[in-house]
Amino acid sequence: MGxxxxxxxSxxxxxxxxxxxxxxxxxxxxxxxxxxxxxRAWAGSAGRIWVRRGGIPPMAGTWECVWENxxxxxxxxxxxxxxxxVVAITADGGIIEGRVTG
Structure with missing residues (x-):
């Protein structure tokens, strides 16, 4: 899986x-x-981290924003x-660390 x-x-x-x-x-x-x-799939962008809940496609699932700033x-x-x-590294050297719940 990838x-x-x-x-x-996208x-x-x-x-x-x-x-x-x-x-x-x-x-x-x-x-x-x-x-x-x-x-579970995770995705990040500037100021946001999402997790996909409900399985991988084609199964139904939703992306939930779990962190934003x-x-x-x-x-x-x-x-x-x-x-x-969860640890995220940003292009400008920022480090975001959080706990997985649920």
Whole structure:
């Protein structure tokens, strides 16, 4: 399984030989993505981090913004997600760390 993100909230999934696309609303330039050990997808942009709840496409699911701060203007360039911790690194050297709940 793989995931890639890009401009306009675009998300591309590869699962086996199948490819699926979707968008995260509001449509922002996404700059990083990761899949955790539980199979949840994560995506980041400048000032935002989302998690996808409900399974991988084509299964129904929704993207939920779990962190936002408009003061953080540097795009997230790296996302590390472990069982209970999320760490995001921004292009300007910022570090965002949080706990995974739910």
């Amino acid at each position: 995931i890639a993100v890009g401009a306009d909230g 998300v591309v999934w590869r699962y086996g030989q199948s490819v699926f696309t979707e968008h995260i609303e509001p449509r922002r330039a996404l700059s990083a993505a990761s899949i955790d050990a539980e199979g 408009d003061a953080w203007v540097g795009p997230v360039v790296s996302l590390f997600v472990d069982s209970e911790v």
